[in-house]
Amino acid sequence: SRSINLAVIPGDGIGQEVVAQGLKVLSAVLPQDVKLETTEFDFGARRYHATGETLTDADLDALKRHDAILLGAIGDPSVPSGVLERGFLLKLRFAFDHHVNLRPSKLLPGVATPLAGQPEIDFVVVREGTEGPYTGNGGTIRKGTPHEVATEVSVNTAFGVERVVRDAFARAQARPRKKLTLVHKNNVLTFAGHLWTNIFNKVAEEFPEVTIDYIHVDAATIYLVTDPGRFDVIVTDNLFGDIITDLAAAVSGGIGVAASGNINPSGEFPSMFEPVHGSAPDIAGQGKADPSATVLSVALLLRHLGYETEAARIEEAVSADLAERVGQPARTTDEIGDALAVRVAG
Amino acid sequence: SRSINLAVIPGDGIGQEVVAQGLKVLSAVLPQDVKLETTEFDFGARRYHATGETLTDADLDALKRHDAILLGAIGDPSVPSGVLERGFLLKLRFAFDHHVNLRPSKLLPGVATPLAGQPEIDFVVVREGTEGPYTGNGGTIRKGTPHEVATEVSVNTAFGVERVVRDAFARAQARPRKKLTLVHKNNVLTFAGHLWTNIFNKVAEEFPEVTIDYIHVDAATIYLVTDPGRFDVIVTDNLFGDIITDLAAAVSGGIGVAASGNINPSGEFPSMFEPVHGSAPDIAGQGKADPSATVLSVALLLRHLGYETEAARIEEAVSADLAERVGQPARTTDEIGDALAVRVAG
Ligand SMILES: CC(C)[C@H](C(=O)O)[C@@H](O)C(=O)O
Ligand SMILES: CC(C)[C@H](C(=O)O)[C@@H](O)C(=O)O
Numbered sequence A, B: 001s002r003s004i005n006l007a008v009i010p011g012d013g014i015g016q017e018v019v020a021q022g023l024k025v026l027s028a029v030l031p032q033d034v035k036l037e038t039t040e041f042d043f044g045a046r047r048y049h050a051t052g053e054t055l056t057d058a059d060l061d062a063l064k065r066h067d068a069i070l071l072g073a074i075g076d077p078s079v080p081s082g083v084l085e086r087g088f089l090l091k092l093r094f095a096f097d098h099h100v101n102l103r104p105s106k107l108l109p110g111v112a113t114p115l116a117g118q119p120e121i122d123f124v125v126v127r128e129g130t131e132g133p134y135t136g137n138g139g140t141i142r143k144g145t146p147h148e149v150a151t152e153v154s155v156n157t158a159f160g161v162e163r164v165v166r167d168a169f170a171r172a173q174a175r176p177r178k179k180l181t182l183v184h185k186n187n188v189l190t191f192a193g194h195l196w197t198n199i200f201n202k203v204a205e206e207f208p209e210v211t212i213d214y215i216h217v218d219a220a221t222i223y224l225v226t227d228p229g230r231f232d233v234i235v236t237d238n239l240f241g242d243i244i245t246d247l248a249a250a251v252s253g254g255i256g257v258a259a260s261g262n263i264n265p266s267g268e269f270p271s272m273f274e275p276v277h278g279s280a281p282d283i284a285g286q287g288k289a290d291p292s293a294t295v296l297s298v299a300l301l302l303r304h305l306g307y308e309t310e311a312a313r314i315e316e317a318v319s320a321d322l323a324e325r326v327g328q329p330a331r332t333t334d335e336i337g338d339a340l341a342v343r344v345a346g
Helices: A015-029 A045-051 A057-064 A083-095 A158-173 A190-204 A217-226 A238-251 A292-304 A308-325 A333-345 B015-029 B045-051 B057-064 B083-095 B158-173 B190-204 B217-226 B238-251 B292-304 B308-325 B333-345
Strands: A002-011 A034-040 A068-073 A100-106 A122-128 A138-141 A149-157 A179-184 A211-216 A233-236 A259-263 A271-275 B003-011 B035-040 B068-073 B100-106 B122-128 B138-141 B149-157 B179-184 B211-216 B233-236 B259-263 B271-275
Touching: A002 A015, A015 A034, A015 A068, A015 A292, A015 A308, A015 A333, A045 A083, A057 A083, A068 A292, A100 A238, A122 A158, A122 A238, A138 B190, A149 A158, A149 A190, A149 B190, A158 A179, A158 A190, A158 A233, A179 A190, A179 A217, A179 A238, A190 A211, A190 B138, A190 B149, A211 A217, A217 A238, A217 B238, A233 A238, A238 B217, A259 A292, A271 A292, A292 A308, A292 A333, A308 A333, B003 B015, B015 B035, B015 B068, B015 B292, B015 B308, B015 B333, B045 B083, B057 B083, B068 B292, B100 B238, B122 B158, B122 B238, B149 B158, B149 B190, B158 B179, B158 B190, B158 B233, B179 B190, B179 B217, B179 B238, B190 B211, B211 B217, B217 B238, B233 B238, B259 B292, B271 B292, B292 B308, B292 B333, B308 B333
Parallel strands: A002 A034, A002 A068, A068 A271, A122 A233, A179 A211, A179 A233, B003 B035, B003 B068, B068 B271, B122 B233, B179 B211, B179 B233
Antiparallel strands: A100 A122, A100 A259, A138 A149, A149 B149, A259 A271, B100 B122, B100 B259, B138 B149, B259 B271
């Protein structure tokens, strides 16, 4: 009999509320013969305040013994900026070599967008997750003086770029439009830019059916609001991916519906799935958070573990639920979770 | 009697066409007693192909002897990516210490925006122009091998950050809403992020009337499409500024109307004014380019040189012209320039 051994990290703010709905829908969608085991971890602001710890070696060992990780949100204004981001979120992505950060953007029927004319939007961003300006390389000298110098080093390796570019080509190849766009800033960041561009063009030779395209990151933000339909699959570095996926989420229904996967394709470490939104402390505990992004992250998790039918069932349920919301009074986090659980079970 | 000694760099592609209109409007708006002298420089792709040169020390000496520089656009697909950007545009910004890169965004009446509901947009981005990831620091080892490593180093100094932050506070102080937003990514780029944040908070004490605000760059792209009205003045680093000003231009009427100034506030070197758009080789020579962005850059140039009345006259003319375009057949680059020249003279 099959089983899923899931690590659950509700985290801070609305993380608790939305993860509860994700688990509700997950239980409802799984076939009877699949045994779901969950272990909850208390990472986040409370644990940091209580113990000073963000993520220890023992924590990583414990997390490693799971098939996948579901995360709500980590972050709270009571913790200095950077402590939980670098000490937990990024530490985990790096420790588990989550080099494919997958962020689909699809404007579902009936969903509001800030763009005029309800354009068609259906693309996936493959963001590199373990290199670039996110490595923590750099430093500060003469801190706090008028002569302070602070550096940030973007580190890019052929190994790291090639594996994520190859993953993105394979994803483009599997989609009907078969189009892959590299987003970078190779006219200014020429060292990293040439590495990315050369590897992109080299790997392209192995995928003759995939149409390729290059756009500077600044121009990409223009296309995301004037012609988002031009994108099918985008591959980009860690920082550019961070920036354009927030914009992509905003134009395709908002961060209330943006899901993501931090994927270790080899399976050596468990992959982690999380909504793109943060902990939103301003609305935490009020039942106002939209759990759709977390539920869609559960769909990505199921697809990653080979449960394609169940993943698709969840995506259809969220799409139908969003379409039905139009003109209706707002529902609570829990009510939306219940409605989705009913849909996926039915 | 007064005089303006202007260096003119039409450059590549549509640069020639739009600069001609900028000069036309400049001549029309200047009072009789102001003597306008212009010297044209042939920088860009043709000169690079003919001589291999992008910008020599002698060129810099010649440019330095002017009150200001008007630039059309530099860049052509026949030149490898990065050669003219690093060898001309960035070289000039660094050589002339253009540390305040000023980019206003105002959605003028009647102008189309990709955003639904015609929001009010009126803010200015103060982009740092001489530091950050634009310094060209970094390098490549084992180039072209599977073990290549390419780095890009973002360099941030207290000196460089403080002067641009101070400039942005002064601009915010002079505007009715008196609000300044720092855009960075201080939760991930903690070395540079803390430098920026600490200096921002320190300088804020000298400007008690200015309301301050901090937003991560990824979230800033969301607000630019969902609530652009929240911004008044933004200060940010070189790369984040590059990215968000293209998005800002897109939502506030497109890069056809986005002007910029590369300013050396001390006056030690001439400042340079240029449209945000590039050389657009696909439409070059066809009279299709909108010269408004260049004409608005001329307004920024005049304001910088102390001709406030004339700057405002140009801005009013462009605004009126754009409002009149609605529903009218498209005009040529030249026709728009003529119409604007008539308006500012009248
Ligand atoms: C919270 C932060 C570390 C994170 C990132 O920058 O990657 C977030 O913005 C995201 O996109 O997942
Ligand atoms: C062409 C390029 C070097 C430049 C930049 O990145 O600054 C451009 O995008 C701009 O915004 O002026």
